[in-house]
Amino acid sequence: MTEDNLIEGNLTPGNLTPGNLTPGNSALGNSALDHLIQGNPKAAKPKHIILTSHQHRGKVIPIHWGAENPSDRGPIIGSIRNLQHRNVIGTHAGSYGVYRALAVASGDLDPTHKADLTNTSPPVQIGPYPSWSDPNKIVSLDPFGAFAGSVFTGYESEGYDILPTIAITKAHINLPELKDAIAQGRITVDGKLLKSDGNLLVTKAAIDPVWYLPGIAKRLHIEETDLRRVLFQQTGGMFPELVTRPDLHVFLPPIGGSTIYIIGDEKAIVDPDKPLAVRVHDECNGSDVFGSDICTCRPYLVHGIEVCIQTAQEGGAGVIVYCRKEGRALGEVTKFLVYNARKRQEGGDRADAYFARTECVAGVQDMRFQQLMPDMLHWLGITRIDRLVSMSNMKYNAITHAGIEVVQRIAIPPELVPADAQVEIEAKKASGYYSEDEVLAAEELAQIKGRDY
Ligand SMILES: [Zn+2]
Numbered sequence: 001m002t003e004d005n006l007i008e009g010n011l012t013p014g015n016l017t018p019g020n021l022t023p024g025n026s027a028l029g030n031s032a033l034d035h036l037i038q039g040n041p042k043a044a045k046p047k048h049i050i051l052t053s054h055q056h057r058g059k060v061i062p063i064h065w066g067a068e069n070p071s072d073r074g075p076i077i078g079s080i081r082n083l084q085h086r087n088v089i090g091t092h093a094g095s096y097g098v099y100r101a102l103a104v105a106s107g108d109l110d111p112t113h114k115a116d117l118t119n120t121s122p123p124v125q126i127g128p129y130p131s132w133s134d135p136n137k138i139v140s141l142d143p144f145g146a147f148a149g150s151v152f153t154g155y156e157s158e159g160y161d162i163l164p165t166i167a168i169t170k171a172h173i174n175l176p177e178l179k180d181a182i183a184q185g186r187i188t189v190d191g192k193l194l195k196s197d198g199n200l201l202v203t204k205a206a207i208d209p210v211w212y213l214p215g216i217a218k219r220l221h222i223e224e225t226d227l228r229r230v231l232f233q234q235t236g237g238m239f240p241e242l243v244t245r246p247d248l249h250v251f252l253p254p255i256g257g258s259t260i261y262i263i264g265d266e267k268a269i270v271d272p273d274k275p276l277a278v279r280v281h282d283e284c285n286g287s288d289v290f291g292s293d294i295c296t297c298r299p300y301l302v303h304g305i306e307v308c309i310q311t312a313q314e315g316g317a318g319v320i321v322y323c324r325k326e327g328r329a330l331g332e333v334t335k336f337l338v339y340n341a342r343k344r345q346e347g348g349d350r351a352d353a354y355f356a357r358t359e360c361v362a363g364v365q366d367m368r369f370q371q372l373m374p375d376m377l378h379w380l381g382i383t384r385i386d387r388l389v390s391m392s393n394m395k396y397n398a399i400t401h402a403g404i405e406v407v408q409r410i411a412i413p414p415e416l417v418p419a420d421a422q423v424e425i426e427a428k429k430a431s432g433y434y435s436e437d438e439v440l441a442a443e444e445l446a447q448i449k450g451r452d453y
Contacts, residue, residue, distance in 0.1 A: 060087040061155070063250050065212045066135030069128075070144040075152040076210060078252045079161035081112055089241040090252035092163050094208050097254055114161055117149040122168035124203055124266050129381035137402065139215025140372040141207050142166070143379055165208040165252075172199040173261075177302040178309075187309050193264060194309055203262040207376065211251045219371050256283070256324025258376060263305070263319070264312025270381040275316035278382070279304030279389035280373055280399075282325040285332065293418035294339065294450070296425055300412045304389040307410060311387060321376050328358070329367040337361050342423075342450070349450030352442060354427030370394045374402035391433040409434045423450040 060077075067073035078088045091097040103109035132143035144151065145166030152162045172195075179198040181187045189196045217224040231251070232242040241248055268274040281288075281304065284297035291298060301320070308318020327335030341357045342349040355365045370392075377385075377399065384405040390396065391411050400406055411434060417425050426448045429435040440448070 058084070060085070060248075061160075063087055065139075065215065065249065066133055068133040070147055070151045073144060075148065075155055075160065075162045076142050076145070076165060076250060076252075077160060077162060079163060081114065081161045082159065085160050087248065088210075088250040088252055089239050089245065089248050090254065092165065092208065092252060094252070094257050095254045097252075115163060117164070120164070120167070121150055122146050122205075123170050124168060126168065126205065126266060127379065127381060129270065129378075131378035131381060134378075135212070135215055136218070137378040138375045139212045139219055140209055140375045141379060142210040145207065145210065146205070165210050166205055168203065168205045170201070170203050173202055174198050174200065175302055175305065177299075178305070181306050187306055188313070190313060193312055200263065200305070200309065203266055205260040205262070206257060207260065207379075208257045209253050209255055211253055213249050213251055216372070220369070256326075258324065259322045260376060260380070261305075261308075261320040261322065262317060262380075263308040264317035266317065268312075268315065268317035269319065270383075271316075272384065275311050275314055275386040276382065276384065277304075277307045277311035277316070277318040277387040277389060278321070278377070278385045279308070279319075280321040280323070280376075280392075280395050282323045282328070282368055285326060286335075293420045294424070296412050296417055296421045299416040299418060300389070303410075303412055303416055307387055307389050316386070319377075319380060319382070321373070323368075323373065325368045328365070329369070330358070330362045330364075334358075334362050343452050347446070348452050349423050350446055351423045351426040351430065351440070351448035352445040354423055355431060366394065368394070370398035371401075374399050374404060377404055378402065391428065391435060393432045393434065396434065411435050411437075420451050422448050 061074050063074045063076065064072055074087070076088055077085050078090060078092045080086070080091060091100070093100065100109065104111045126146065127143060131137045142148075142165045145164055146168055148162050148164040152160070155162055174197070176198075178187070178194075178200060182189060182194075182198065187194065192201070194200050213227060214224050217227045220227070228242040228246075231253075232239060235254070238254070239251070242251070262269070269276055279301065281297070281301050284295060286292040287295050287297035288301060289298075301322075304320055305318070308320060311318045326332050327338075338358050338361050341361060342354070345353060345357065347353075359365050373395065382404055384407065385399070386407045387410055388396065388399070388406045388408065389410045391409070396406060396409065412425070414437075426440055426445060429437065430439050430445050
């Protein structure tokens with residue numbers, strides 16, 4: 001079956017009727033699929049698989065993206081407890097939705113379980129801000145996502161299952177580098193925000209992706225129909241409604257979410273008289289968690305936290321946006337393949353071939369689509385960043401094109417660049433990343449070498 005076939009030929013409502021996908025008709029055979037669908041006595045499962053493109057039995061609650069108040073906007077209903085209620089494509093929890101399927105399939109989770117949201121509401125209120133009702137400013141998250149448990153209670157009482165896509169909580173974090181920064185006098189213990197034991201008080205928000213497809217298409221300068229078709233194709237046909245339900249405009253994609261760490265008073269974020277520091281950091285598990293020295297990720301992240309603390313202690317606030325976009329959103333398998341290719345190429349790991357090796361393996365240098373990232377800054381109501389702790393030209397361009405002013409850009413201090421990370425940092429500077437240093441010429445770039453193991 002070709003791709004075109006899959007879309008235009010076979011996957012029409014007429015060809016794939018729910019009746020065709022009964023366990024008995026499946027290529028899996030009776031026993032295997034029957035077990036998956038019916039075999040679990042704990043779960044009340046339907047006897048037939050109903051394709052998502054056939055679940056529609058009438059009008060769904062409309063979503064008016066960009067509406068000023070949540071009741072006009074309408075709830076996001078991605079729960080599969082009642083298929084008739086769903087007004088989005090996809091399910092909650094991003095990529096973790098697949099684990100939920102395993103839990104149901106193995107009998108550990110009752111698929112009819114309804115979340116008890118007692119005492120889960122945010123301890124602080126973020127927003128609403130004018131940016132929340134601008135459909136051009138936020139297209140990749142639900143600005144009302146943290147209110148879902150409280151503002152749609154009317155729907156709840158009618159049996160709708162409405163889940164938050166944003167959760168906010170408070171925490172203490174403790175990083176050994178902050179203790180060093182205290183010992184060296186770069187930051188000071190104030191006993192409130194930063195404790196003598198190095199504990200830092202933060203407010204953090206977890207954000208699941210909620211994509212308004214017309215807005216995503218507009219942001220990427222493509223047609224919505226093209227976006228929907230390619231999303232369907234490139235997920236192996238995972239979400240048929242992308243091509244069969246043009247009435248559904250919101251997609252909960254199976255991708256990683258983001259976490260925002262707020263340091264200092266969250267009200268200072270939107271106060272024009274108070275300074276704001278921001279670092280937008282894309283996940284790098286090897287460095288962030290395990291301390292690999294091939295890149296600058298963890299030292300730069302911790303430097304960002306340090307600048308956030310200094311700014312908060314001046315009466316302002318700091319924000320770290322942490323995005324699950326491992327390996328420039330190419331994933332860690334691709335990343336490790338690139339590491340090997342870099343170190344084994346002729347002449348060894350060199351700054352002048354840094355981006356070329358990624359492109360050889362992945363076909364592109366970067367897949368992070370920073371154009372969507374400023375949505376999180378708009379969710380926080382940010383209109384000006386006094387200190388942007390980032391050298392990335394892509395992030396800077398995305399933020400300023402989104403209408404957010406950047407006063408100062410802060411590069412990673414040279415003494416924080418790890419031993420084997422010179423290749424990365426010099427290659428990035430030469431490619432246009434922000435730096436106060438001179439950019440190296442091509443011959444000099446070729447001399448910047450990394451380890452060969
Ligand atoms: Zn890294």
